[in-house]
Amino acid sequence: MAKIHVTTTINGAPTEFLCDANQTLLDVLRDQLGLTGSKEGCGSGDCGACSVTVNGRLVCSCLVLAPEAEGAKVETIEGMADGDKLHPLQKKFVEMAALQCGICTPGFLVASRALLERNLNPTETEVRYWLAGNLCRCTGYDKIVSAVLDVAAEMRAAGVKEAAQ
């Protein structure tokens, strides 16, 4: 079967790839484009380790077919830092030990950024429910939730506004 030609934008860069119709976006990111920061923990959309945004929408890339990226804007963990400057969430996760093994961390960061783009003043409960699609087996979530709440407060204090969604 002929491969499908996909033209897309990944972390701001125009990108083209060839894929099979049944290939997932996660497989293309990891195996063809070398973007291995997105992880496969389950392949069924239950763990969130493969979280990316497609046109601003938070998705499990293991549940997105690669051809669906046609014309879309895909953001992965690899695009989160600004050059050599870590995103405040990335910095805070390290500072507050919000990771232990680190396998779920890219997914949590992508999901947390998506939350703060919509809601810069989340309650603890809102953070917990927003991140309920991301499994972490090491931390008990405590320091992750604290880190997100701290970053939200710091961004509010710095005058950052929610992106229009």
Next chain:
Amino acid sequence: MSKPQYKWIGTRPDRPDGADKVTGRARFGADFNLPGQLVGKVLRSPHAHARIRSIDTSAAEALPGVKAVVTAADFPEQADLIVPTGEMQVNLRDITRNIMAREKALYEGHAVAAVAATSEAIAKQALGLIKVDYEVLPHVIDVAEAMKPDAPILHESLRTEGANPPATTASNIAKRIEFKKGDTAAGFAQAEVVIERDYSTQAVHQGYIEPHAALASASEDGQVQLWSTTQGHFQVRGFCSRLLNIETSQIRVTATEIGGGFGGKTVVYLEPVAIRLSQKSGKPVKMVMSREEVFRASGPAPGGNVKVKIGATKDGRIVAAECTVEMQAGAFPGSPVGPACMCSYACYDIDNIHIVGFDVVSNRPKVAAYRAPGAPISAWAVESTIDILAQRLSMDPIDLRLMNAAKKGTKTAYGVTFNTIGMVETLEAVKNSDHYKTPVKPGYARGVAAGFWFNVGADSSAAAHVGEDGTVTVISGNPDIGGSRASLALMAAEELGVDYNKVRPVIADTASIGFNFVTGGSRVTFATGLAVVNSVRDLIRELKVRAAKIWNVDPEGVMWENGVAKPAGSNVGEFEPLSIAQLAAQAGRTGGPINGHAQLNVTGAGPGFGVHVADLKVDSDTGVVTVGRYTAAQDVGTAIHPSYVEGQLQGGAVQGIGWALNEEYIYNTKGKLENPGFLDYRMPVASDLPMIETILVEVPNPTHPYGVRGVGEVPIVPPTAAIGNAIARATGIRMTDLPMSPPKLSEALDTATPRMAAE
């Protein structure tokens, strides 16, 4: 005793691998690739128990793109020999059968063949072309059923070890063990209150988010390179060496970053298979398990049945205690029934104890270690029973435990007498905590439970190298599973008297540092930490020798303080202090590179005790439990990097909450696992939980220079009973079977309070 003043120990700097892990740069098991690699896939048994009459791989081998197919015939037979792995023991004869079924498939998901092909699609197609002729046999899943004389037998050669009289016929009971202290009959005769209960738990999975993965490259000259996500790359090397008859020096294993293990990555599944496929195909072979494979075929932790009998006087003194543990081993002998028995009453100073354990095989995947292996199962039963005792005696559960707490000098049922431990301090810390002093909120109830783990030492090697600019690389060989690099660097910086950021910790492959036992048993910060401290001390000795040469004095006349060499006294002479950078700059003239080394078999691991408090409410309609407040307290020795110590307590507590409320392996009547995915195997998510408060009780371990105790395992021991005890106090219903999931709890509530027909 006043607390020692440290510059680095006890601080919370950024971890050395932090930036890599928040940017996606860190490379885990499945992130490694080699040019020309093949994809390896495993064919697994669809039956719980079946004789393998024959395997025909010819059609698969003929498929274009298939480069190798292996079955058990490709792996040499192994002797009946037990070798240690992590906190468990494995028999090589069994382990070769576990990685590839030989005479029989012993559980659904058991590997029976594997292929390597040029693409995943071809590999999957090839699996479908392998013809296995199975003779399906009767199976047994439940431990109690498996122990019956007429149960289907898994291993015809298995005789119960420790049976009295000696066993003469085949049985699924692999072993009977016994621990005795004092005279329980005499003890129960003194008792004024006796509580007796039966409990059960189900198999649970470690639930690491990263599936098993391995990449093997075997060369034509016999050398093998392997990248594996493992808790012990030296163990992986050892297993592969034995299972494939390859000399250890021919195998070089690199531990990738590891995405969780909790004990489950201390054994091998894919690694020997990937190597064999690579040898046969002449190409690198990469194998990654799916989540379903992880559930069906990698070691869960066992479930078990526990019978407990505790006798006490009316004032709360426990005078006799008995416990019988029947534990799932999975398809091959080797459950953690030993530690389950030993830990059962280790929190308490009891004169008369009798404990019996049974290791039982059944048609389930072979169990692997999971955080304090075995201990949560006996603790669930013992700590629930102690809570019943507290209720019966109308005593505060902390006071009851304080009255019976183990302390320095307490002799355990398994023979060890405790040195300095912190059970009493931990109970007191909880009693004085804000949580415990705050009245329970209306609608909620509070449960308390304690837990114990030995912690282990064992073999570690480390090296410390000075770079030409005076910065230091500290090299060790334990995969960092939860921030251990930061702890090792903190101890090295403290010892050297230099900035934490001048010390770079590295985890070397098996060819680049001496042997290190697995990352497990809560041993790395303690034992490998000690090796690191000793390697730095060896380095300091060398630095003093170099300073002595420069000053032309005796090395004895040089002291090391705050990162510089100084004259030890005024009689040595007047010299300006020399920093590591200054000594490094002159190294070429004083003897060449400046390094330190250490290797040791570490003993004296300080045991740990935890006490947890849970406040929760139960929805009487649905049986859903909401945990409102949770505190985990533990004697942690010295918290080297307190954030990661807190993280261990929080993570372990939450795994225990999952074990208590939801997690279980569910089998159907055909012996097939019905919930091999995260949707149906329900681990806690963020919205299920409150913040997990921690209390770090620092009772230094006297056998470690910085007082380190292992901390990682104790936190999973108390939660099931803490939750169960709170549920009992909230509802009046004492749950004895885990998990206390909504369907089970709501059924128990309905039975206790029959609903109106109209509802």
